[in-house]
Amino acid sequence: MTRCEESRDGPRSDRSTTPELYNTIVGSITNGLNGLHLHNGAAQELDALIVGAGFGSVYQLKHLRDAGYKVKLVEAGGDYGGVWYWNRYPGARVDSSVPAYEFSDPALWKTWSRQQRFPASAELRAYFAHVADVWDLRRDTEFGAFVESAVWGDGEARWTIKTKKGDIYKAKFFLLNTGFAAKRYIPDWKGIETFQGTFLHPSYWPHEGLDLKGKKVAVIGTGSTGAQLAADLTPLVGELAVFQRSINTSMPMRQVDYQDGEQEIPRDDYPDFYRGRTDRFGGFDFSFLGRSTFDDDAEKRRETYEKLWASGDFKFWLTTYQDMLHTTFGGTKARAKIHDARVRDLLAPMKQPYWLGCKRVSLENGYFEIFNESHVHLVDVNSTPIEAITPKGIKTSEKEWEFDYIICATGFDSLTGGLKQMDIRGPSGQSLAEHWEEATYTHLGLSVSGFPNMLFSYGPQAPTPFCNGPTCAQLQGDWILGLMNHMRDKGLKKVEAEEESEKKWRDLVLEIANATLLPAAHSWYMGDNIPGKPREPLVYLGGVPAYYKTLGETAENGYTGFKLE
Incomplete structure (x- = not known):
């Protein structure tokens, strides 16, 4: 192994x-x-x-x-870089938009331009190198x-x-x-040491990368890391199986690529932007609407939901009605992207299994669409639990899957x-x-x-x-x-x-x-x-x-x- x-x-x-x-x-x-x-x-x-x-x-x-x-x-x-030194797996990127995810020191932001609204880990490491240089x-x-x-x-x-x-x-x-x-954290599955392929936690992704072309790959876990990994691995691998433990209440990221030094807001507005972060619930530049769900009629609610969903970021969650903990709106949006009825019900059930925000909310960028690809499989470990890691791959209660790589996106203590x-x-x-x-x-x-x-x-x-x-x-x-x-x-x-x-x-x-x-x-x-x-x-x-x-x-x-x- x-x-x-x-x-x-x-x-x-x-x-x-x-x-x-x-x-x-x-x-x-x-x-x-x-x-x-x-x-x-x-x-x-x-x-x-x-x-x-x-x-x-x-x-x-x-x-x-x-x-x-x-x-x-x-x-x-x-x-x-903290976690961004370790997180080098395909798809690793922050889910806080710029310039919120930066320090407020003008010596830093006046001499730094982001390439994307939600930077990937390599760009974040470059930012930390910039901070280290400017601050000596x-x-x-x-x-x-x-x-x-x-x-x-x-x-x-x-x-x-x-x-x-x-x-x-x-x-x-x-x-x-x-x-x-x-x-x-990696669960104590029986047989990990017997696996003849490569087994890794995504935060230990090799700095030199992995050659996954044509390989059979498992991703265990569908949190933020698992969703990011699965979306970016799909076009690279020969076969991908995603082992889902619980659904991911993902929202759209709405990535933006910046050109020629442009940024999301003008730099002249940065001082006011940074001063306002401590006045917002999550330390960003947005807060709840200040009114409750049924203060608006059905048409106004629908218009509000559509606008927030189209904005991307966490705005559908943290800029919405102050009392909203449950909605089928996001599930409906996700279901429309998934062709297979069984997969649709597993990834985005109409009955939300937990209240919005009570598990880590993720921002996705093409995650649901990958399950329409013929070489991508979804394994529900609630109905077919993992029994052991075998020399060839993963044995569930239903069958034994063969893999070259097992990526254990099971999180942290x-x-x-x-x-x-x-x-x-x-x-x-x-x-x-x-x-x-x-x-x-x-x-x-x-x-x-x-x-x-x-x-x-x-x-x-x-x-x-x-x-x-x-x-x-x-x-x-x-x-x-x-x-x-x-x-x-x-x-x-x-x-x-x-x-x-x-x-x-x-x-x-x-x-x-x-x-x-x-x-x-x-x-x-x-x-x-x-x-x-x-x-x-x-x-x-x-x-x-x-x-x-x-x-x-x-x-x-x-x-x-x-x-x-």
Whole structure:
């Protein structure tokens, strides 16, 4: 068997990524980038160590350094980009349009032009390279460095942080920006190790690509990644089978290719555009209509739906009536594209199996049409479940399918997985994974009691999966910098979330979620995709404006809910 991720992450025991697996992944990257790495055992003294190289990390590195802090960024991968460093599979692209999916710094957007409304992963990596150059980030960045452990020392009020390759850092602040998709998940199917073809998770797509011409390929999973992959693989492969676990409530992307430097809005309008992002529920440039579904008559509703559908993006979902959670409109649109009645009922049933937005909404670009091709098959694993991976392919309860490649688009241990896979221990000796074993507790989705001076962005119990990435990176990054400046001005050494405040924040997260229909669906928003993971709302659903207001009030009131010493 050839296992593309195995060449990077070594033998697998629990079918998910561990620090040991990550170390093997980045070993060859590190050697290529840094040559032979020699470590003399001396700890590097820092004001802050930043973990990760996505939007949150690079924003913090730039602004903390500008504020006079001695800071360093470490990243397990080989370059900037966060998930976009790893996601190189065919069809990988962001579902946030430009210029929303960019930083608001004029030094960046005045010297950068997008090629598409929804950029592909290669263009996103080019954008991060542009950011790194303009902000001069590389001199304070270490790639190929997976953080395996961090221990707080109460006497010195510092974290001792170790990477797998042997670097040691002493930092006053430990700033984690691992994002919500840092730990892959592959179900523990019997027989994976026996497969004689190539088995891989799409986020381990080889940088050199794969020659799939004429090959038999399986894609397991029909989330955003699975839908993107399937659409782009269809014209390349000899035969494609898509294994569907649950339907994808996709909306049209409406891709646009820009020519001669044109952009979606004039650059003169960018400052107002960026200022308005924190006033919108999802941190974009659009919000709900401000009226309910039946405030309009049937004709007006139909006109509204058609206009929003034609706009593409998430507008049909997040710019619609404020009470719309169920509609057959999208299903009807999808059904019109699918010729086969059986496939039509599996991909786009008229009875929506879950409420709109309670699972990850995707933007599709020709996804439904591929199932009209004679070499593309849809396998419903609810009626014919996967029983095992065999040497030749996949055995379902109905038959054995033969494949050259099995692409396992089964997602991630989202939101908490990336943080828990590091051995992080506070003054009590308890690890973060142990602290969160039964349930997740944070204050403001930024901090955890018992872990002083440890702050994270784009993580659990924040607006994370419902918030545009750069928007969240800036508002959380600015708040963290403000807290650090406050402590420096007051001569304080330590900040820690109060246990009572994190209990109250968890109660608020649950209260808002339980007032919606989100818990009614099985999704990674609730931790449902990982066996044994506590089932709980992991997302703050109050929206960006309410979250931004709470952060501001907390700071204005002397950082209530935190113990400062």
